Amino acid sequence: MNDLLGSQDGWEVVHECFEKIVSAATSKEAWNILAEVYKGADRVKQVRLQTLRDKLEDMKMNESKGVSDYITRVQILVNQLNRNRKALIDAQVVEKILRSLTDSVVP
Numbered sequence: 001m002n003d004l005l006g007s008q009d010g011w012e013v014v015h016e017c018f019e020k021i022v023s024a025a026t027s028k029e030a031w032n033i034l035a036e037v038y039k040g041a042d043r044v045k046q047v048r049l050q051t052l053r054d055k056l057e058d059m060k061m062n063e064s065k066g067v068s069d070y071i072t073r074v075q076i077l078v079n080q081l082n083r084n085r086k087a088l089i090d091a092q093v094v095e096k097i098l099r100s101l102t103d104s105v106v107p
Contacts, residue, residue, distance in 0.1 A: 061102050
């Protein structure tokens with residue numbers, strides 16, 4: 001089973017979930033148990049998304065670092081937002097970068 005899941009950690013997660021639903025008589029009951037156990041996960045995701053959005057909005061280009069470094073840092077945050085199903089339109093990302101460039105970069 002470890003080979004199928006790729007790691008011992010994966011097996012522990014499955015085992016943990018199984019322990020929660022082992023007493024369920026139907027799949028519906030098992031689903032309801034898991035939904036109740038993990039309902040806080042939605043709130044955690046909302047907080048994570050808000051934190052990432054705030055970081056992106058507050059991000060400014062450093063005078064001592066180059067434009068490419070700044071764009072890389074912005075792209076890392078955008079990718080994290082995308083992984084959490086909060087896709088940003090490319091135009092939004094470009095606007096953010098242009099708004100926060102330092103005066104020394106903008107002619």
